[in-house]
Amino acid sequence: MINLKLTEKFFLIILFCSLFTSFLFKSFINNELISNILVAFNSLLILLFIFLSIKNDIAKFLIFIFFLLRVFLLYIDYYGKAIVSILHSGGDTERFYIWGMLISKDLSLMNEITYTRYTDFLGILYWIIGDQRLFSQFINVILGTWSIFVLYKILDLFSFKDSKKLFFLAIYGLYPQNIIFSSILLREGLIQFFFIYSIYFFTKWVMTNDRVNMFKSIIFVLLSSLFHSGMIISLLVYVYIFLFLDVKKNRFNYSLKRLSLFFLLFGMSFAVIANDSSILNGKFSILQTDENNQSLIEKYQSNSGIEEGGSTYLKGYKMNSAVDFITFVPLKLIYFILSPMPYDVRGLGDIIAILIDSSFYYFLIYKIIRSRKIVTTNFRIFPKIFLILFLTVSLGFALGTENSGTAMRHRAKIYPALIMVVVLIESIKQNKKSIWDGSKII
Template sequence: MVVHAMVAIYILARHRIRSVALLLVVSLVIRVGLVFWDLNLSHIVSLPNSGLDSEMFFNYARAVAQDPSLLSVDIRGGAFSKLFGTLFWVTGPLRIFGQYTNVLFGMSLVLVVGLITDLLPLDREQTVKVMAVVALLPNSLILSSIFLRESVVGFLVASSAYFFARWFQSGRGTFLIWTAVMVLVGATFHAAVIAVGIGYVCVSIVYQPTRRCFGVSLQGLAYLAIAAAMVLAVVAKNPDVFLGKFDGYGSEEILFGDVNRRSGGSQYLSGLTISSYPELLLFGPLRAVYFLGAPMPWDIRGLVDAATFLSDSVLYLGAPFLFLRRRKLLGRNERLLGYALMISIVISSIVFGAGVSNAGTAARHRFKLAGLFFALIALSKTSNSDPAAPSLKQVSSSLRKPAPLSRSTATLRISERGVAVQSLEVTSLRKSRR
């Protein structure tokens, strides 16, 4: 593990932007340091979210390693415990190995966001600022250092955002298929990730990437039909894997009982009771806002809550606000992509918010969607004085191709060359006479 970490540091340090390279190295070192703290010094100060759930995931992973037949049955640890249980079956139940692997998923999320910034017209300074937020977000550092599934799901959602952005720019159906694959794999770890895919589907129906405008096209519908057929076939063949979480909601009483359940000292909206589907839709946006912002300033109980709000909640509440505030300053393509991501963010926040009722759980679950918010922040930091003009990426790519010369330009260049040749001949003649 130490050798791998040293090699990873060497590779990260070779990033083309020196400041970003430093951020990546520092991010990896901090995460590895938090792993050692969680395993050896947690009796002094326990890391947030390290405890019951992390122990549950580890115990089930260890059980899978000891009895691989558990891979074929439903266990509480789900796909995360099965994945790490398979790794433990090969290496032995080494917890430090499992948590270091989680660190690598967290760093992979950071690198995927870096790939997204490469698609955008961001200057060096703004790229460094975006990557600083992504690499050093406190909740990200902690959640990727303990034995929880958030980093794995966050990496898959960020990857789906990357492929979706590639499809949005190029219109290639391959990228749309890869987007669906990432969402489906993410849904095996947490079923609510399907909501991210619903947002992508809504956008793919009404957006024409070849014309860079919103509107229904036959090509888009064809790609959508192919992707939908693949998704339905996979889900229908493995319903327990993707939709198992919803099997317990056999009646409205059970569903609304789960929605109204409150637990923990950081619970919010305790006075809100939902008893019908219209009320669920009506209060869905409110619960989504609380999901993104909890703990709200009026619910802060102490220093930890205040730190969580300032270092985490502000990012999730501020990213959509920042984009909407700066949308008129963005290039047309970046603005449209931002609207597309906003659709997925709104749908996902409503779905996740319906099942979360306390700030601690909200801080964990919203990190699964962090890739969408990081991409939105990166989009917001781009700029274009003329919103209808092409982005800087398009301009730079066009500069690589030499433009065809007009007839007058070609004639002018030939005449200039002729004058230069004549001048050279006269100079040579004078030298020979001397």
């Protein structure tokens, strides 16, 4: 069992103390020295916390390894750039650092540098702690490790054998993209941290029908969408489920009252977006009108090929009608989730990408297909909910994604939702009627 409240207090305290220490001494001590001291000291505290707070010896060892891998990769990325290049580290990470430092010297630049809220976050962070890139990356290590505790707590909610919990803990903590995004200066680690918290509170809402958990899940989804507007799609899925799922009867209820509320909320959202399309932040510009009155297909064709490169996929596909577009969307979704495809391998880079990324999705989707009867029959509505969540958000990202590298970054944000589908399937298979501790589902 994981004491999540204790975990939250621990990580919040070390973050606050580190920020306060940096703020006090940034003008007197070399910033890189402060960062190394803070990383070393906090690492020792985190390792101690892992050994004291985790009861299961194998889980303790796994989380210990997960944390060390993240710290190791942190130092490789920070000090070894000239020797080895970490996947995803380069263009965006350097821009985030440069823009963050610029904003830290003049906070009014937040209104001018609007690429992403992550630059604002880094600007405020560097204003507090000074030029401490190493420690700013270590914050991602902390959040990545914290996320592992949250996932373990989610697994504690289910009636599982320890071996099953350890299996799911391993495929989350050892997922190479999670390790990378927990170690380099990108926003993905922060986004997934908020998203997995939303899943935790959403799962608790499904279990207890407690509205407090419903509102908490909404808050954490909104926090994740601050750093990438594409995550707002998960909020739409949550709201749909909150409105129509009758958790007492384990079925959807499309009553007139619920439908009226849904259309009211939909109308209000549409009015807000229509009045200020910048809310979409350009992420879904393909769905916005333009001065040339282009059709959806024409807009897609004009946008295609912008990110030309070896990893670009489906670039030879031609669309001449709405039927073509409808046919094309599922292909985009499949390539988004699974690319690079084995038959598109161009060299060692694609083979590595398949091994450290696509193979995890192959495996989880294989588990889902193999257990498809559980997903499609009787009271087994819960795996469907998380499958809808994963596929809907994936589709939103897929429409704006043209290459394998970008797809790998985006799908990593919502990887926990796919794991949850398999978690629910395995719990149903093991327990038949009770999929989580102390709560029957029929």
